Every structure is written in structure tokens, then in C-alpha cells.
Amino acid sequence: VARRLEAAAKSGEAVDLQAIFFCFTMDSILQIFFGEAANTLEGEPCVYGAAFDTAHRCMMNYSRPCVKTLTMLKHAPWPFGGVGGLFWRIHGMLNPEFCEFRKACGTLTSESERLVAACRADPKLGERRDLLALFTQAEEKQHFPADYLRDMVLNFVIAGRDTTACLLSWMFYVLSVNPEVQHRLLAEV
Numbered sequence: 001v002a003r004r005l006e007a008a009a010k011s012g013e014a015v016d017l018q019a020i021f022f023c024f025t026m027d028s029i030l031q032i033f034f035g036e037a038a039n040t041l042e043g044e045p046c047v048y049g050a051a052f053d054t055a056h057r058c059m060m061n062y063s064r065p066c067v068k069t070l071t072m073l074k075h076a077p078w079p080f081g082g083v084g085g086l087f088w089r090i091h092g093m094l095n096p097e098f099c100e101f102r103k104a105c106g107t108l109t110s111e112s113e114r115l116v117a118a119c120r121a122d123p124k125l126g127e128r129r130d131l132l133a134l135f136t137q138a139e140e141k142q143h144f145p146a147d148y149l150r151d152m153v154l155n156f157v158i159a160g161r162d163t164t165a166c167l168l169s170w171m172f173y174v175l176s177v178n179p180e181v182q183h184r185l186l187a188e189v
Contacts, residue, residue, distance in 0.1 A: 001020060001021075001024050001041065004020060004041065005020070017168075017169055017172055018165065018166070020041065021165035021166075021168045021169055022161070022162075022165045023040040023041040023049075024041055024165070024168075025160065025161045025164045025165045025168075026040050026046060026048075026049040026052075026157075026161055027039060027040055027046075028164075029156065029157055029160045030046070030048065031130070032131065033130060033131040033153075033156050033157075033160070034115050034119070034130055034153065035122075035128055035130035035132065035133060036115060036118075047107065047111055048107075048108070048111045048112075048157070051104045051105075051107035051108045051111065052104075052108060052157060052161070054100065054101075054103075054104040055101055055104035055105055055108060058097045058098070058100045059101050061097045062092075062095055062097040062101060066091070066095070070088065070091065073085065073087040073088055073091060074088070108154055109150065109154075112150040112151075112153040113146070113150050115132060115153055116136075116146060116149045116150055116153065119132045119136045120136055125137065131156065132149070132152075132153065135149060135152065136149070
């Protein structure tokens with residue numbers, strides 16, 4: 001991150017800090033939590049990161065304009081109404097954003113399952129210290145089902161990526177509009 005920002009500062013190029021922080025946190029989470037090397041910060045593709053972004057974007061694009069319709073459909077009598085009722089399912093199947101969301105969710109599921117399977121099959125599992133490896137090592141006593149570990153992978157990404165990237169983005173924004181705080185911080189560091 002520092003090298004990228006330094007190069008941009010020297011050339012006078014504007015940068016999107018939030019985009020940089022999203023890449024940085026995805027790379028960090030994949031390495032620290034799952035032992036998976038990623039380098040999205042340098043532009044390398046990341047199937048998990050791309051699917052995560054697609055799922056988030058599509059869900060927002062689907063739900064915002066459809067909230068009134070979905071609320072009305074929710075109140076229809078069973079089996080047509082309710083969340084997950086026949087009307088909701090048909091509405092989702094006919095909406096391209098929702099179909100793309102479901103596809104991205106399928107990719108997240110298969111990538112999470114791949115990470116769990118790769119960790120379980122790693123002959124050096126006992127030497128690994130990433131979070132998924134520690135959970136996998138504890139399986140002998142805890143007996144975690146495969147879907148539990150799969151869901152845990154996605155939950156760690158949800159909990160760690162966006163929250164950390166947004167926190168870093170806001171911190172730099174607040175520092176940029178409060179130079180006196182920036183100077184105090186610089187003096188302390």
C-alpha cells in the first residue's frame with residue numbers, strides 16, 4: 001500500500017483510497033485467515049473477491065428498487081407469499097440482478113468449500129497458523145461439519161473485509177479534514 005501511495009504522490013496521480021483498502025483487506029484476510037496468497041492490490045484477479053463484490057452489488061441493485069414489491073408479495077397468503085414464497089421466487093428468477101447475485105453466491109460457496117478442502121488436505125496442516133487451519137486442527141475434538149467451516153469462511157470475510165477497509169477510508173478522510181489532528185498524530189508517531 002505504501003509503495004503504491006508513494007508512487008502516486010510522486011506523480012501527482014489521484015488515487016481511490018477506499019478501492020486500495022478493499023484490495024489490501026481482501027489480500028490480508030485471505031492470507032491471515034485462510035493461508036491463501038492473493039495480490040489484488042497489484043491487479044491480480046481474485047475469484048473470491050470478485051464474487052463477493054458482485055454479490056454485494058447485485059443484492060443492493062435488486063433490493064433497493066424492489067423493496068415495495070417484495071413487501072407486498074411477503075403479505076400474500078401461503079404458499080404464494082412470505083419471504084421465500086412462490087411470488088418471491090418467481091420475482092427473483094425474472095430479475096437479472098438477482099440471478100447474477102445467486103450465481104455469485106454459488107461462486108462464494110464453491111470457493112469457500114475449496115478453501116476448506118485445501119486446508120484439510122494440506123500435508124503441512126499441523127504447521128499452519130492461519131485461522132482456518134486452527135479450526136481444522138481443532139476438528140478432532142470439535143467435529144465441525146463441512147458446511148460450518150464453509151460458512152465460517154464467508155463470515156470472516158464479511159466481518160473483516162468491508163469493516164476494515166471502510167474504517168481505514170474514514171480514518172484518512174477524517175485526518176484529511178482535520179489537519180490539527182493529523183499534526184498531533186504525526187508528532188506522536
